[in-house]
Amino acid sequence: MNLVGFDFGTTNSLISMIRGNRAIHFFDDRGEPIPSVVCYEGGNAIVGRDAKERLATAGLGVYGNIVRSPKMLLGQESVFVDGVERSVIDIVADLVKAVRTTAVSSAARDLQSIDGAVVTIPVNFDGPRRAALRDAFRIAGIRIVQFVHEPLAALYGFLRSSPDVADSLRRYERQLVLVFDWGGGTLDLTLCRVEGGMLLQIVNDGTDEVGGDVFDSTVRQEVLLAVRAARQFDEAVHPHPDAMARLLHRCERAKIDLSTRDRVAIYADHFFRGVANDSLDYSLAREELDRITQPLVDVGIARIRTLLEAAQVSPAQISLCLATGGMVNMPLIRSRLHEIFGAQRVQFSSAAGAAIAEGAAWIAHDGAGLRLAKGVELLLARNSRMQLVKCGTSMPAEQEICKDRWLLYCVDPRDGFAKMQLQSPVKPGTRVVPNDRRNVLGTMTVRVHADARPFLERIELDVAIDDNLILHGRARSTMAGDVAELQVHNLEFGVAIGGTSTAAEGKTEEAAEPAVRNDPAEQGAVTIRANVADQIEHSLVPGELWYKHHAEEFDTRRNPPRIQVEERLYYEPCSRCGRAINDPECICGSAKHKK
C-alpha cells in the first residue's frame, strides 16, 4: 500500500515517500518542489514552474489568469480567474492532480500508484477548509488518510530521521520545542512539548504577511525605487510588461546569492519602455538587503515573541528551535534566531524545502495517527468540569467519526437558558489540574423553561469529532426542545513518534515543572456562569433558588451548604423595602435609616 506524505504548501507542493528508512522526494524535472501555482490558458491548466514563471507579482490569490496558492482560497465557493468563475475546489484539484502526475510519472523514482496520503495543512486551516481540501483530493484521485499540521510534520520528520530516535526523544522529553517554518508563502510557528514519545502542540501561530515572496517583492520594489531615483525617472516611465516578472526572479536570485556574497549586481535588459538606456542596472549590498528586509524579519521574529508570550514561556525554556523553510537560509534571520535562542538550540532542517513532506511521509510510513493534545471539557455549575474527550484520544481516520452522548441537568433555569461552555486546558497532556488555565472552545445555549424546578429540565449533549478534525457539539433541551450547535475547528493535536506513545495512556505522569503558569481567571475576561450538571446534586443549585423550592433544607439543624446559605442571604430581597439586598437604594440596614 503506497501511502505518501503530501505537503500541500502555500508556495510549493511536494510528495514524499519513505523507502528503506529514507525519504524519497518526488521533485519536478529540475529537482525542486512543484510551485503551488495554477495558470489557465485557453482552457488548459498549466501547473507548477511554467505557471510560476508567468507570475510577475508576489502575494497569494488570483492574478489575472494565474492562481497562486489556491489552498488559501479554500473556504470560498468560487473565484473569478481571468473573468471566468471557477470552483476553488476544482482549482486545488488541478494542482493536486499535477503534483500526483509528477510523482507517478517520475521514471527515476518508480512510484506506481498512490493509495492514500497524509496531507499537511497550516495550523490556522479551519474545518470547512479541511473538508474542501478533502473533496479536492478526492477529485484528484487521492484519499486523504490523515491531516497533520505542517510544523508538527516538520518536527516529526526531524526527530524521526535522526540517527538515534530514542536518544533524541530522551533528550527532549518533557521539553518545549519551537518549530519555525518560514517558507515562500507563510510563516508558521508551533510550540510543542515532547511527552512520552509524543509530540503535543501547545500553541500555534501563522501568517502569510511575511512570506518569502513578500521579501522578493519588497526587494524588487526598493530596487526599482532606487533605480528610478538614481536615473530621475518620473511616473511616466514604465517597465515592459514582462519586466517586473524578470526583475522579481533576479531579486530572488540576488537574495539567495547575498547569503554568501557581500554584493551582487541586479541587471535586467530591456526593462524600461521609451527611454534610451532601457536596462536596469543596480548593485545591491547585503547591508542594503538587510535594511530592506529588516522590517519583515522583525515582523516574523515578533511572531515568535508573541507566541511565546501567549504561552507564557520564555525563550530560555525552549530546548530546541527547529527552523525550516527556504527563508531560514537568510543570514539575517539566522542571526536573529541565534540571538534569541543561542546557536546551540537552533537547528536548521537539512531537508529545507522538503522537511514537511518528509515528516508527513514518516507519519504515513509509521501509521502514526493524530491524537488529541488537550482534552475537551464541559464547564459545569460551580466551575467544576466534566471531561468530554480525553487527552490522547485517537482522531478518527478517513470516513470515521468518534462521538458520545451525555445527559445533563439544568440546575438554574431562571434566565431561560442552559449554558454549556466547552473548554480545553492551555497545557497539553494528561497532567492537568482543576486550577490550570483553560481556553474557551465555544459556548452553546439552549432555551429551557424558566419556571421549571432545578434538575427538571434535561439537556442532551452530543459531541463528535469527524475525519476533518472538526469537533461538533449539539445540545438539546428535552422539555423546551431547543437545539444549539457548535463547531470547533482549532483543536490541537499530538502525534506519537513511531506510532506508539505512552503519554496517551497517561503512563508517564510525573511531577514536572509546568510549561505554562497557572492562571485560573484571566483578568478582564468575560465568563459565563454554567448552569448544567451531570448529576442531581442540590448543592450545585444557587442558594436562593433552592430555598424557593426547598426552604426546609436551610434549617440549620440540617447543616445546609455554606455557599447556598450565603447565596440565599445575599440575593434574597430586603424584607423591609423589597429591593435586592445589594441594591444601593436599599438603606434599610444603614445607620441613617435607623435614625
Place this chain on the structure above:
Amino acid sequence: MSDSPTPNADPTLTTGGIQKAIPTSGSSLSATQAVATGGSSPATSQSAGLAPTRVQSKDPESLEEFVAYAYSRKGKRLSLKKKTALAIAQQPPPGESFLVHLRALAQKDVLLTVPRQLLLAGLPHRNNSKAWSLIIEVCSVAIRANPGCSEFAACIHPAGADDGTCDDMIAEAARLRIAQVEDPLTKKPISKSQAAALHHNLVVTVALWTVAVRSSTTNNAVQSLFVHVWKGEARQRTSASDAWRHLLDLRDPVLPGIIGGVFVDEALRQQQLAADTTARLATEKKRSDDLAAELAASRTALSNAETSISQLQEKVAQAVRDHQIAVTHLRDDFERLRTRVLRRLSRELDLLDEGMGAIRREPPRLHVMLDHGERATSGLREEIKNLEREAQR
C-alpha cells in the same frame, strides 16, 4: 494291501460287528472302514441279499470279470493286479450290456459297500489312465444305480467337473437324509441301522472319491469327515463313561492314529503357519516401524526443507526488496545529483548569458559581466567542492 485278491473276507465286515473285528495289520482302510461301520456290519446285512458268487482262484482278465469279482466279495477288501489292470486297459470299451449288468449288480449292493473297494483297488493304478478311467466310470455308475443314493448321484462327477469343493461334497453327503430304500431281495425297506450304514458308506465313499478323483488330500478328507460326521456323533457321547466305552471298544489303533496324525499334522501345520505368520507379522511390523520411522524422518526432513525454503524465500523476498530499495535510493541519489548539477549549471549559465548581454550593450556593462562571472564561477567552484566532498564520502 496285497497285490492278489484275498480269498478270505475282511473279518470286520464278515463278523458283523466291531466287537468281533480282528485288526488286519497294514490295512488302514479296513480299519477306517471298521470304525465307520460302527456297531452294525453292512456287509453282514447285505450278504443275505446278494446272489452267491463263487470265488475263483483264477485272476480276473477283464473289467467284467473284475467287477463281478468285486461284487462277489460283497464289500470285502480286494485288490487289482497289474496284469489285470493292463488287460482291462487293452480291452475295448465296455458295451451297454455290461453297464446293464453292472447296474443290476449295483442295485443289489444296497448298502453301497463295493464302490469304495473298487476305488481302493484301482487307486494304485492311477498311472494306467485307461484302466483307472474305467474303474471310475464303473464306480460312478454303481453309485448312481444305488437306490438310496440316487439323489446324491448327481454330485458325483468325473474329475475336472468341479461344481464345488471337496469339503462341500462331503458336507452335502453328510447332510443327506436317506429316504425309505427297499431291499431288492426281500422287497422290504431297509432297517434304520442299514440306512445309517448306507449313509455312512456313502459319506466315506464320497470322501474316498474326493481323494481318488478330485485329488484332495487324505488329511483334508479326514478333516472334512471329522467336521461333518464324526464331530457330531462324538458330541452325542458326552459322558465320560460313554466316551471311555467307545475308546475301550476300539480294537484297531490305526484309525485313531490316522485321525490323530491328521490333526497333529494339521495342528503342526497350523502351528507352523502361526509361527510363520507371527514371524511374517514381526517382520512386517518391523518393516512397518522402519517405514514409519522413515516416514517420520522424511516428514521432519520435509518440514525442515519447507522451513528452509520459506526462510530462503523470505530471504530472497527481503533481498529483492532490499535490492529494489537500494535501486530506488541509487536512482534518487542520481536524480538529486543530476538535478542539482543541472540547476547549478542552468543558473550559472543564465548569469553568464545575462553578463554577456550586458557586455554587448552600448556602452558595455563590464561590471555586470564581472559580477555575474564571479558569481557563476564561485557557484561552479562550490559545486565542484560539493562533488569532491561527496566523492570522498
